[in-house]
Amino acid sequence: MKRWVEGAGAVFHKEIVDALRDRRTLATVLLSSVLMGPLVLALLSGLVASMEERADKRVVVTVGIEHAPTLRNFIERQTFRIETAPDDYEAQLRKSSLGDPVLVLEADFEQRLERGDVPEVVVVSDSSNRQAEAGSGRLMRLLDGFNRERGGLTLALRGVPGSLLQAVEPQERDLASTRSRAAQFTSMLPFFVLMAVLYGALHAALDTTAGERERGSLEPLLANPASPLALVLGKWGAVAAVAMLIALLSVLSFLPARLLIRSETLRSLFIFGPAEAASFLAVLVPLAAGLSALMMAVAIRCKSFKEAQASTTVVILAVSLLPLVSLFNQSGEKPWFLWVPALAQYTLMNRVLRGEAPGVGDVLLPLAVSLLLAGACLAFIARRLRAAAVR
Structure with missing residues (x-):
């Protein structure tokens, strides 16, 4: 057990160092995740401010x-x-x-x-x-x-x-609360947070699987006495850590972004403090872990980095299209929304923006689905590595 943990820790350390070494890619991902919140809010506030200005004329x-x-x-x-x-x-x-x-x-x-x-x-x-x-x-x-x-x-x-x-x-009597009216303008913010987490984990997931296979460094790594499962957990831990860091920075960027809102009406309606940030992270962290494992499972089947990029396009497309189900559904949320990764997180984050605190069961269900997804993908990756080590 000790050797198994030490092996996973050594691989985790190696992958984290490799991820931090590519400073240009890392800086691009970090800056995009940090600037995404302020940029989207600034654009939204500009739209609302122009509408208010036109109405005041x-x-x-x-x-x-x-x-x-x-x-x-x-x-x-x-x-x-x-x-x-x-x-x-x-x-x-x-x-x-x-x-x-x-x-x-x-x-x-x-x-x-x-x-x-x-x-x-x-x-x-x-x-x-x-x-x-x-x-x-x-x-x-x-x-x-x-x-x-x-x-x-x-x-x-x-x-x-x-x-x-x-x-x-x-x-007329409007039943919508103040925060529900604000959510009509800010409902797209969870989508950008999801995409920031996805793209944050994408490069690390591809580099630690298909990238190493293309460079020829995966076979020497398999020659180590550490078990394939320990190698997989170490690699996945590093990719998930990067994705969770992106999630943290993306969510925290909304806290000071409120100061950039031009529209006084939207500024008074949009409430996003530490409690809302914690709720966002509670639903995003499991998703980051699940998506990291999923993209690694897709990329481990590929022989080159470019092939892995093409294959993971399906994952990116699915994650970007799933929130549209909630937008196009005019009859309200459905119970099965919480069973679908990405759609569940999008639904819960919009509830937070509307001022509705998600229940414990609502948070635990997407958590369990994300963990099951991660477990299945990690088992698949370990099996692929075990087969490659035998050959």
Whole structure:
């Protein structure tokens, strides 16, 4: 037992030294994992800040507003500023260079309104232009307010109370908590953390298996008296340690990143402290161990580093696509989500962002699945090394 532990420790030390020796690759991975959180939050806050800035401008872009003084008066009383649309507004909307929908009015708008007819107004937008599409709802609500005011005044002139047209008084009650609303913007952050952990373990996993086989250093290592399982555990421990380090740095980068958020609204909604960081790590560390073993198992079958890179593309693609299941599923979380590696961690991290503390069972189930995955992969790698040592 002592020799078995010493053998695994010696291999672990060797692999850690080899991983740290490739400083350029290590620096690239570390910097990308540390900068990922601040960069994503900065981009998100910039998007939210631009939306808030556009909403605060309260601008209505129109064509033919000079034919509708009544509507113009209503819009200005709602503290909106009216601007004339450019001549090529349709082309600008298609190219997204114009970020506001355009209100188009007929030349006989006022005359038809005075006769009691219903003048036609057109809200021109482009569904592929997100900024203009977001403003279309605000503009439609503004026109609905004009209709209600006009109808109420018409009834009042005839001595009819306007309340007769309103059978019920609807009120909205949003059940989403403050952190749930913030999670609508930050739901992509767990995805980037998962990918940082995956790519952090990728190079070390390939180098310690297919890389050593290509360099011809794997066969001399198998000639040592240490058992294949001890060699595998030492190699896996080093790869998993690198992946866990990436997970730690990636999660901790969110703590100071909150200071970079430009949007005051998002800054007040996004809460990520030591407790949330600890919850992230509790679900990421087992996944890092499982993914490290999985990529080593895939790479041990390959004869060259390049072949191993091509083979592990399947793992990378699967991990990157699994979180999309949660995004495309509109009926809420399913119990089987927690049985699928990567999808389970993505689901639990989003719960943390929504302020929902995961239960003990919710954390233990992905932990058990990750450990089973790691155990199966390590047994496969040991068998492959044992067969190579015999040959």
